[in-house]
Amino acid sequence: MRVFIVLGHRARLDPGFSLNDLPGSAGRIDVLCRCVNSAFCLSHDLRRDTELYLVLQDQVTLRFVGSRLRHLNPDERSTAALIQRALAAREQLAAEPALAAAGQGEVESTPGIYISHRGLREVLSEAQSRVEELILLHEAGLPLRQAELAADSGFVLSDHLEFLPGELELMVALPKLSLGPLSLHADHCIVIVHNELDLRFGSGACYNGRRWDM
Amino acid sequence: MRVFIVLGHRARLDPGFSLNDLPGSAGRIDVLCRCVNSAFCLSHDLRRDTELYLVLQDQVTLRFVGSRLRHLNPDERSTAALIQRALAAREQLAAEPALAAAGQGEVESTPGIYISHRGLREVLSEAQSRVEELILLHEAGLPLRQAELAADSGFVLSDHLEFLPGELELMVALPKLSLGPLSLHADHCIVIVHNELDLRFGSGACYNGRRWDM
Numbered sequence: 001m002r003v004f005i006v007l008g009h010r011a012r013l014d015p016g017f018s019l020n021d022l023p024g025s026a027g028r029i030d031v032l033c034r035c036v037n038s039a040f041c042l043s044h045d046l047r048r049d050t051e052l053y054l055v056l057q058d059q060v061t062l063r064f065v066g067s068r069l070r071h072l073n074p075d076e077r078s079t080a081a082l083i084q085r086a087l088a089a090r091e092q093l094a095a096e097p098a099l100a101a102a103g104q105g106e107v108e109s110t111p112g113i114y115i116s117h118r119g120l121r122e123v124l125s126e127a128q129s130r131v132e133e134l135i136l137l138h139e140a141g142l143p144l145r146q147a148e149l150a151a152d153s154g155f156v157l158s159d160h161l162e163f164l165p166g167e168l169e170l171m172v173a174l175p176k177l178s179l180g181p182l183s184l185h186a187d188h189c190i191v192i193v194h195n196e197l198d199l200r201f202g203s204g205a206c207y208n209g210r211r212w213d214m
Numbered sequence: 215m216r217v218f219i220v221l222g223h224r225a226r227l228d229p230g231f232s233l234n235d236l237p238g239s240a241g242r243i244d245v246l247c248r249c250v251n252s253a254f255c256l257s258h259d260l261r262r263d264t265e266l267y268l269v270l271q272d273q274v275t276l277r278f279v280g281s282r283l284r285h286l287n288p289d290e291r292s293t294a295a296l297i298q299r300a301l302a303a304r305e306q307l308a309a310e311p312a313l314a315a316a317g318q319g320e321v322e323s324t325p326g327i328y329i330s331h332r333g334l335r336e337v338l339s340e341a342q343s344r345v346e347e348l349i350l351l352h353e354a355g356l357p358l359r360q361a362e363l364a365a366d367s368g369f370v371l372s373d374h375l376e377f378l379p380g381e382l383e384l385m386v387a388l389p390k391l392s393l394g395p396l397s398l399h400a401d402h403c404i405v406i407v408h409n410e411l412d413l414r415f416g417s418g419a420c421y422n423g424r425r426w427d428m
Contacts, residue, residue, distance in 0.1 A: 030289040041399055041402075042398060077236070180416065188255075
């Protein structure tokens with residue numbers, strides 16, 4: 001399984017934003033929508049072996065589970081509407097603690113999208129138990145292509161803002177990798193990581209008899 | 215210079231679509247907006263050495279010129295608004311042929327975005343004169359990573375639909391390359407190509423003293 005964790009530093013925690021102004025009033029939820037697209041969207045298919053955590057303001061976490069996802073389209077607006085539904089479910093979660101207890105702290109707002117009151121520390125701990133290695137994507141890291149990678153890897157990325165000192169402190173033990181000489185958007189980083197893993201662990205996938213194991 | 219040519223098979227040719235429904239009424243202009251993002255957006259910067267052609271229904275071409283681009287934000291909606299302005303300028307172009315003559319068939323609708331009445335054949339011919347090699351990105355191609363590439367390369371991609379037989383016929387002489395074992399969205403392909411070229415021709419860019427020439 002592949003796991004991505006994206007930190008949304010300014011994303012709204014309530015559903016009261018306009019779908020017509022995702023960069024502004026929604027606190028750059030457009031960035032997070034593009035990360036959802038990169039994590040899951042294939043041409044006429046979804047990546048079922050991937051999970052994505054969006055950690056909003058270190059307080060609320062949306063978990064997207066590829067094997068269960070439905071209703072996901074590639075455009076930003078419809079993804080933002082799914083996030084809005086999840087944030088509405090969070091308000092229900094806050095109002096009815098029994099719901100949280102039943103779902104081990106999470107509720108599923110639409111198929112494959114779960115919301116909980118968790119911050120980065122809890123998410124790192126859960127993700128670490130699900131992959132062989134958790135990696136911090138950081139411009140100061142070693143080149144990804146030269147690194148050994150497990151098929152079951154997790155990657156932590158930041159939105160349009162730098163990691164905060166407190167976040168880096170929580171992740172000080174993680175290996176750091178970078179993708180190239182330029183500073184890239186988080187969603188573009190996810191695309192590049194997927195491609196690297198596809199090429200290394202593509203399960204012998206082939207086109208026209210030409211194997212893609214490189 | 216890097217050049218990308220994306221074929222938009224169903225995109226509207228007039229500006230009368232709703233920014234609230236880019237996948238539907240606008241004819242999948244959301245796909246093209248994401249290609250604009252991938253072609254130009256860096257973290258807090260734009261790729262100035264890139265040009266992108268969006269060829270709509272083989273009739274109308276939008277040319278985005280990185281060195282002149284302004285007002286480009288990464289979100290789909292604001293990019294769609296720029297495309298809408300270009301399509302409005304096209305109507306002016308059709309009404310006033312003198313404008314087209316003055317601009318050699320193109321008008322600049324906002325800084326760095328030009329619109330013209332050109333189809334794939336004309337665009338291929340112009341692009342071929344500007345790069346060392348034009349390449350067709352196609353699932354049946356050889357692996358990109360194993361191919362020789364020039365720093366000044368151009369790449370032709372299709373939107374969410376397959377290339378049409380007539381399009382493939384025009385490009386029969388182009389080398390074909392592919393990116394991996396899975397069928398990817400056009401905007402994701404652009405991200406991967408940029409990364410490959412960044413790593414090969416990164417102008418000696420380095421982080422923390424570690425050179426990125428690989």
